[in-house]
Amino acid sequence: MEEPADRPSTAGQRLGAPESFGVSTLEPGLRPPAQPPGRQVSIRVQMLDDTQEVFQISQRSPGKVLFDLVCAHLNLTEGDYFGLEYQDQRKMTVWLDLLKPTLKQVRRPKNTILRFVVKFFPPDHTQLMEELTRYLFALQIKRDLACGLLICNDTSAALMVSHIIQSEIGDFDETQSWQHLLHNKYLPDQDAIRDKITDCHRKHVGQTPAESDYQLLEIARRLEMYGVRLHPAKDREGTKLSLSVAHTGVLVFQGTTKINAFNWSKIRKLSFKRKRFLIKLRPDPAQSSHHDTLEFAMASRDCCKVFWKICVEYHAFFRLFEEPKPKPKPILFTRGSSFRFSGRTQKQIIDYVKDSELKKVPFERKHSKILSSSSLPPQSSSFRSQVPRESAMSVPLADQPDSATLGHRAESNGSDKPAAVSSSTNGLHDAPKAPSSDPLQHRQNHHGTASAPDQQLLNPGSPASDDSPLGSPHVVVNGNGSVNDLGMGSIGGLGLEGRQLSPLTSPLLNEAGYVRNDDEDEARRKKFPTDKAYFIAKELLTTERTYLSDLQVITESFQSAVGKDEAFPDTVRNLISANYDPVHTFHQGFLKEVEKRLAQWEGRSNAHIKGDYQRIGDVLLKNIQGLRQLTIHLQKHSECLVELERVCRSSRKVETLCREFEQQRVCYLPFNIFLLRPLHRLLHYKLILERLCKHYPPTHEDFRDSRAALADISEIVLQLQGTMMKMENFQKLLELRKDLSGIDNLVVPGREFIRLGCLSKLSGKGLQQRMFFLFSDFLLYTSRGMTSSNQFKVHGQLPLYGMTIRESEEEWGVPNSFTLFGQRQSVVVAASCASEMERWVEDIRIAIDLAEQSTSPNTDLLSTSPPDNKLMDDGGAEQESEEELCGSRTSLERQGHRGNTTVHVCWHRNTSVSMVDFSVAVENQLSGNLLRKFKNSNGWQKLWVVFTNFSLFFYKSHQDDYPLASLPLLGYSVTVPSETENIHKDYVFKLHFKSHVYYFRSESEYTFERWMEVIRSATCSSSRSLPSTRKDLY
Secondary structure (H helix, E strand, C coil), X not given: CCCHHHCCCCHHHHCCCCCCCCCCCXXXXXXXXXXXXXXXXXXXXXXXXXXXXXXXXXXXXXXXXXXXXXXXXXXXXXXXXXXEEEECCCCCEEECCCCCEHHHHCCCHHHCEEEEEECCCCCCHHHCCCHHHHHXXXXXXXXXXXXXXXXXXXXXXXXXXXXXXXXXXXXXXXHHHHHHHHHCCCCCCHHHHHHHHHHHHCCCCCECHHHHHHHHHHHHXXXXXXXXXXXXXXXXXXXXXXXXECCCEXXXXXXXXXXXXXXXXXXXXXXXXXXXXXXXXXXXXXXXXXXXXXXXXXXXXXXXXXXXXXXHHHHHHHHCCCCCCCCCCCCXXXXXXXCCCCCCCHHHHHHHHHXXXXXXXXXXXXXXXXXXXXXXXXXXXXXXXXXXXXXCECCCCCCCCCHHHHHHHHHHCCCCCCCCCCCCCCCCCXXXXXXXXXXXXXXXXXXXXXXXXXXXXXXXXXXXXXXXXXXXXXXXECCEXXXXXXXXXXXXXXXXXXXXXXXXXCCCCCCCCCCECHHHHHHHHHCCXXXXXXXXXXXXXXXXXXXXXXXXXXHHHHHHHHHCCCCCCHHHHHHHHHHHHHHHHHHHHHHHXXXXXXXXXXXXXXXXXXXXXXXXXXXXXXXXXXXXXXXXXXXXXXXXXXXXXXXXXXCHHHHXXXXXXXXXXXXXXXXXXXXXXXXXXXXHHHHHHHHHHHHCCCCCCCHXXXXXXXXXXXXXXXXXXXXXXXXXXHHHHHXXXXXXXXXXXXXXXXXXXXXXXXXXXXXXXXXXXXXXXEECCEEEEEEEXXXXXXXXXXXXXXXXXXXXXXXXXXXXXXXCEEEEECCCCEEEEECXXXXXXXXXXXXXXXXXXXXXXXXXXXXXXXXCCCCHHHCCCHHHCCCCCHHHHHCCXXXXXXXXXXXXXXXXXXXXXXXXXXXXXXHHHHHCCEEEEEEEEECCCXXXXXXXXXXXXXXXXXXXXXXXXXXXXXXXXXXXXXXXXXXXXXXXCCCEEEEEECCEEEEEECCCHHHHHXXXXXXXXXXXXXXXXXXXXXXXXX
């Protein structure tokens, strides 16, 4: 065994002690008492990774000396969570007392092996500050699972084992994972859930060993048996029970079920008398029959004493601020035990680690075939900045001249040969590309796991190694056979400049276009990081590009259009320019910073040599603090919207000018929506930061900046939330006024929009399709007109004051029907399905309550109100087909008559949307590259896709000024393709409505989940009564 003094970096040096030998991690910075003179004795200690070490201690040394030597050997700062246990001469497992001489406890040191194990299990693993500590805890959980101590259901067991395997062999490979499970026993009944383990393992692509440890502890800490060590006992009636101790207090189990718990705050005293263990409780005034003392019988007095000691230590460790002081020695008689807890309490550990700012020290993962970032030698830090620290990877060797280091790294990747590498100007080297084109195989090949092309990493004797020009294993970075191409753009952010795509007449109805080669796409995809934080940052980049493009619609396109006409008032033009131009300028700079950071993160620049750039929180924090200066402009945006509406109402020429601008292809949404974009963008920043903070462990270097940025943006959102809600309602009323014909004074103070959609109205001619508009004070019903403007003609209005509602399916024999009883008239309507009826009934009842509470009189909105029976039959009114709604270029060019607004989509799809749905849609805007495929086509076409306003908009690249096509999603269903559809690709989702079927493919699991999430928000209607939980609906 290597002597501690020969180590270059020990726990003692980290704690600031003058010498490393025997430095105590229990009393940081202090030298331990010198070992008493006498002969040295060898003590064997088994570590958590099953290795054994021999330590030399003096005959009279206390247990503290041995424990400190073990911690120094491990370079362990947070050693107080651990302890040394052994079997005494009575075959009982006991803890080594740190204050008593070791050899008085371990009577036969030559025949005794002490085990270094976790002693105190904290409730939250985020309290463990160092990766080494979490790794040791993960090894303890692994041992408890294998021994059957950590009992849980099959799902939790499979998930925990999958994280253990991910930390040991890396990303999922079916053959390798199966073989690994055959040769390693993680659970007593492992064979029964082997398939479930592999299913879980395949979901952990890109997860580093450190992340796997973190996730393993996150699952384990929620289990009832986490950290539980059962001590058999009986109650007064003789019922067999078990006692245990935890951070909260003393627990009582029957079998493996917890039946009682006594919190430390309720316990007055713990004691034992012979073989009876006593718990004295504090009196409870609320319970007159409350027992003051609980008694449990254990097997022997020694069993009572062992359990009592660990209870005393648990209480002191978790409840006290500092180590208890020793009792004064009695002069004549002794009474009771002198035992006390020795060591730092949990609070002392946390405070010390926080104050010390300890550097990360490398350590070896004995069972892991991949290297974590913490196990890299310090000289490799210049390269590590290219790849996210959260991403598992095989380590590049080109910039390491030391042959010993090369040999060590090659061995840690499973090879017995040192890797010979060629030099390169940028410190990287080239290796042949993996020939496989199957995306599943590419995902399995990530980070140098045992895939077919890279089998030589784990099997140096395989024939594949002969392909290497130097006859040695290739080095794999980011999961493929070549290092990052520094000159290549990201698949999610950059188009294919220089490549002319085929004319895209319609990406939805026409299969013409550039069909992407799968090999090329997968090769590009594999070159970039796989960390979830990277894809969250990439979402920030892609949505920021769309947001800046939307701002340009206001600051450039609109200003250019109205600047040529003298009829447009200068005051309004200047007001818009003064409050939107600074925002546009600010976000231009912000976008450049984000693009630069993502380029550094992906390794497309040499800036990574100067620092660590696998984070985005610092960029967000800096710019959100700068965004505070723009709050005064953001508060003026409501004034811009109101003033623009005022001049449109007062001047027919200005109104025509704005309507003509909305007909331009660059204005792909109602212009008022663009005016709300800056306020909506604040919500996007907040949600992105929430996802980032949820992903990062508190110990991550980017967590502090992300959390600070989240606090700042939350404050800004809270400040502007009232203005935002009023503007959204005002904008929606303005938009609906354009869709309605024969109505006056729709936009009045105090009126709220609630829901719009299709219902069938029962009349003398039977059921007729009508479009209903629900507001806070009245209900409108309309039919689609045949005018050139495609407006909906109002048939009548129903004041909500005094209205009642009753389900009337049995009365009229019409499914999903209900009757509205107003003061003037009654109307019978039917919804398309039961869920639609429930939404309408619930929202109408809420609207009735709002009308009852309102003090403002109802205004008659109708300029003309012809009787319903004199109106034309709506049967021939539907001139625009579903194909035209899905049609790309056609539908966009026909926006002059507002042919694909939300109202028209609801009419054609026979559905409805509420104001809550619009609010959810505001939060769930997304942009990025997707590959699209038709039902009967073979190739995939790359498109830049923007999701907003319940629709997908399609571009050739993010640099296009206007979309080429759009697809309204209301009424569509989003699912995952079935096996029978033969879509043998990863991250594919399917959109279908009637006979229309489209497949879309994303680049990673995170982006796949995000697209599914936002599309579900558009295809699943929400109820108005659940605005606070609307995110849970999808």
